[in-house]
Amino acid sequence: MFNIGDFARLGGVSVRMLRHYDAIGLLRPAHVDPDSGYRSYDAPQLQRLNRVIALKELGFKLQQVQSILDDEVSVEELHGMLRLRRAQLEAQMAADASRLGRVEARLRAIESEGHMNTQDVVLKGVTPVRLAELTDVAASYEADAIGPVIRPLYEELGRRLEAAGITPVGPPVAYYEPSGESNEAVTVHAGLPVDENGAAGHDFAIVDLPPIESAATLLHRGAMDDVDGSYQTLAHWIEEHGYRTDGFHREVYLECPAAREDWVTELQVAVAPERS
């Protein structure tokens, strides 16, 4: 028989842990003195303690350890628990590898430039949205080419929505796709989120933008004339972090006051892990 201190030393655990395992019924002492409350453990209990430690080290919770040791799970269930644990560990390691990559990218940025300037790019999911929209064609992706096309689209869309008695339910969303007309030409979609159900009878289209599972996003502050630099930052980040662009990109006009240099726009570019 060992007192709690010696038993803890033998097992390589803390006294507090043994008291905790007693409290939750995972490892009850072989004997407890009724007067003093002193706990005593015997040598065979070291085997149970060892099993507890080993299962805990695999990453099981104490409740799981208890049901495994008390034979409350069948071999099949245990098999399933181990496979789940394997999957969790693999996922965790993948997430940590990705985290590590981003930490290292920031270390490189600090070491080469003395600060972190790409820190504003955020990877996140984008929820689906239903838009009322008008479209037109611009000559290229350049900010200079888009601006004169998109502004009248929004003015007209606003008028038509008002005429139809519909109120937008969120900030304007624009998106782009290559137009068939020439190599450079772009179809510009100017949209406003609505709760409307059908396009029938309206003089604008209703489209559902799908969710984006994984989008690299950047908050652009200032006039849209200067947006090209922000897109370059985004593109640089995407390449740096081992992603590739996935077709879609959107602009969400969070704030568009009269003073154009006070605009706040979220740029969203769908990305996927690079094939390798």
Add this chain to the structure above:
Amino acid sequence: MFNIGDFARLGGVSVRMLRHYDAIGLLRPAHVDPDSGYRSYDAPQLQRLNRVIALKELGFKLQQVQSILDDEVSVEELHGMLRLRRAQLEAQMAADASRLGRVEARLRAIESEGHMNTQDVVLKGVTPVRLAELTDVAASYEADAIGPVIRPLYEELGRRLEAAGITPVGPPVAYYEPSGESNEAVTVHAGLPVDENGAAGHDFAIVDLPPIESAATLLHRGAMDDVDGSYQTLAHWIEEHGYRTDGFHREVYLECPAAREDWVTELQVAVAPERS
């Protein structure tokens, strides 16, 4: 200006998180209605929220995120924090890889044998200990050869300690090393832990066993005549898990009652990661 629900949707976080960030001062709303307590956020705050999310995703705690964003850390400190984070992530991934290896070993054991029978081997550190000891030579490592040598050693050691008025402070510890006398011959050390300071004037040796950083241990229950099977289990586990033995091994006699089949012994084999 956005209410808390819209702002949460834009940032891809929960409303509860925004309230929490407000509570700890990490992201205070741009405006709070004095009557209703309603929080309002503006678009530029989305940038701060994005930075919070990005830094949190690197694995920083919210307090660290706060001091980074509020410019309370210099570039050098930030550099140090990132390097620490990198080291932590590397350690975590190494630990997870090791865990994953052990989970997979158990899956293989279940799939090939229908149960887990090597589950009693535990990897742990062993604390240093000071022993009073007597030694002798046995013909080989076989249990049959060790037994007749070690028993009289312990009887004699017990007598001499008693004569010297010294009480052991823990269970007996034995260890072995090749004897120079022949290929097979083994020097047997029979030791008892003591608090004594010097060996001067005693008719036994005082030795300090060093700590073992990493030992594969197994609880052997039963007579020492049957210990060979337990050592084989240990050896199998060590190989299976990519370790190699590192010279030392010890036996700790946790319980040695008169009935020899009721003995409980901890076998400790020092191991190191396999060179590869």
Add this chain to the structure above:
DNA sequence: TTGCTCCTCACGTCACGTGAGGTGGC
């Protein structure tokens, strides 16, 4: 008598999730 070990509460950790119970504007 002084140390040492043991005991039982009980708070703190970390970043929220999840009700409970209630209010204000469409």
Add this chain to the structure above:
DNA sequence: TTGCTCCTCACGTCACGTGAGGTGGC
């Protein structure tokens, strides 16, 4: 009036670490 969103507590999570305050045997 019914929903919807917002609000403020406050408990729960997980496995202990860390005192506080006190006791019993050498």
